[in-house]
Amino acid sequence: MPTRYSAQEMLARLVAFPTVSSASNLDLISFAEDFLSGHGVASTRVYDETGTKAALHACIGPRVDGGVVLSAHTDVVPVEGQAWTRDPFALSEEGGRLYGRGTCDMKGFAALMLAGVPDMVKADLKRPIHLALSYDEEVGCLGAPPMIEDMMSDGPRPDCVIVGEPSMMKVITGHKGTSLLKVTVRGHSVHSSQWERGVSAVANAARIVTWLDDRTRENRDNADRDLPFDPPFTTLHCGMIEGGTAANIVSKHCEFVTDIRSLPDETIDMWQERLETYVAQQIVPEMKRVNPQADVTIERLAHVPPLMPEENGAAETMARRLTGDNGEHMVVYGTEAGQFQARGLSAVVCGPGSIDQAHQPDEFIDLGQLRAGEAFVARLIDTMSEG
Numbered sequence: 001m002p003t004r005y006s007a008q009e010m011l012a013r014l015v016a017f018p019t020v021s022s023a024s025n026l027d028l029i030s031f032a033e034d035f036l037s038g039h040g041v042a043s044t045r046v047y048d049e050t051g052t053k054a055a056l057h058a059c060i061g062p063r064v065d066g067g068v069v070l071s072a073h074t075d076v077v078p079v080e081g082q083a084w085t086r087d088p089f090a091l092s093e094e095g096g097r098l099y100g101r102g103t104c105d106m107k108g109f110a111a112l113m114l115a116g117v118p119d120m121v122k123a124d125l126k127r128p129i130h131l132a133l134s135y136d137e138e139v140g141c142l143g144a145p146p147m148i149e150d151m152m153s154d155g156p157r158p159d160c161v162i163v164g165e166p167s168m169m170k171v172i173t174g175h176k177g178t179s180l181l182k183v184t185v186r187g188h189s190v191h192s193s194q195w196e197r198g199v200s201a202v203a204n205a206a207r208i209v210t211w212l213d214d215r216t217r218e219n220r221d222n223a224d225r226d227l228p229f230d231p232p233f234t235t236l237h238c239g240m241i242e243g244g245t246a247a248n249i250v251s252k253h254c255e256f257v258t259d260i261r262s263l264p265d266e267t268i269d270m271w272q273e274r275l276e277t278y279v280a281q282q283i284v285p286e287m288k289r290v291n292p293q294a295d296v297t298i299e300r301l302a303h304v305p306p307l308m309p310e311e312n313g314a315a316e317t318m319a320r321r322l323t324g325d326n327g328e329h330m331v332v333y334g335t336e337a338g339q340f341q342a343r344g345l346s347a348v349v350c351g352p353g354s355i356d357q358a359h360q361p362d363e364f365i366d367l368g369q370l371r372a373g374e375a376f377v378a379r380l381i382d383t384m385s386e387g
Helices: 009-013 026-038 107-115 119-124 145-154 192-197 201-221 268-290 316-324 337-342 367-384
Strands: 045-048 055-059 066-074 092-094 096-101 129-134 161-162 172-173 178-187 235-243 253-262 294-302 328-331 346-349 365-366
Touching: 009 026, 009 092, 009 107, 009 367, 026 045, 026 055, 026 107, 026 129, 045 145, 055 119, 055 145, 066 107, 066 145, 066 337, 066 367, 092 172, 096 367, 107 119, 107 129, 107 367, 119 367, 129 145, 145 337, 161 316, 161 337, 178 201, 201 235, 201 253, 201 268, 253 268, 268 294, 316 346, 316 367, 337 346, 337 367, 365 367
Parallel strands: 066 129, 066 161, 161 346, 172 328
Antiparallel strands: 045 055, 055 129, 092 096, 096 365, 172 346, 178 253, 178 294, 235 253
């Protein structure tokens, strides 16, 4: 008899795998693969370049076009430095909440997907239900694109994608784009008493960071407050900076990473071009007048495209039918939904739990949200079984 798990039991199994982004997720993938196989469902692994991580996708039901994808990432953020009061990798229940790393973001939805497999297999599906489990979402949504390409080349084309990031089971039709840019400033080192002979990498990096902060404030002051985002403008934020060797040495090296959260109708190309123009015109010439070897380089580390609202989108129609939610909801965090959409698939975000709990110590999901997710999956199976 194939193994069955309730959603809570499945969540306990998934939480027990410490799939922090810096570690391998292959034990979890093997578990999911074996579970699917036990129910007669074939699945496909898509490895990363190192072979230590993999995505997994499967198709349940007839291999025809017109199905729906349920998608979740398997990686979680670290727990180090957080004040957990319980074992983060052992599911615990208290006061109607299920605690553990990833319960909310987003092993809760992955648990719903997998726990629903026996009923999906048993149902007389007329259109397929695809399952997709990715890796490295938390470090730039790196694992979804190769998985999506493999899915598109391997099987029937789905109508829509539901990415189950925590939304309190509300239908999210749009989110901002997210990009990470690494700026490296190469200066010229001298003793600080000879300041005019040097080029301070730290000082020039500070000028660039200030420019970024000024653009955010400018965006804030000119924002359209009717936009359904909080905040309703693009933010350019420097969260990491490192440089210099000593207080009395003009710094030779400085680098920082800026996080850009752009409105859906703005592109990272636009913002990167503006930054590069400022650096080329206002920073580099002055540096090179002192030392021709001084320079600034800008590297794009990651880019997650925005999720654009769709007019009469198949994913929105499906998700609203399954949830009964007819409100307008958009979020400022990025997801893999924009990557599915960029590949030509209709996509929305809809999943259990609150984003307020994501990445927090003592992360939890309310039991009521998990139950709502179970009802969502049951209604999806019924819908996909209709003629």
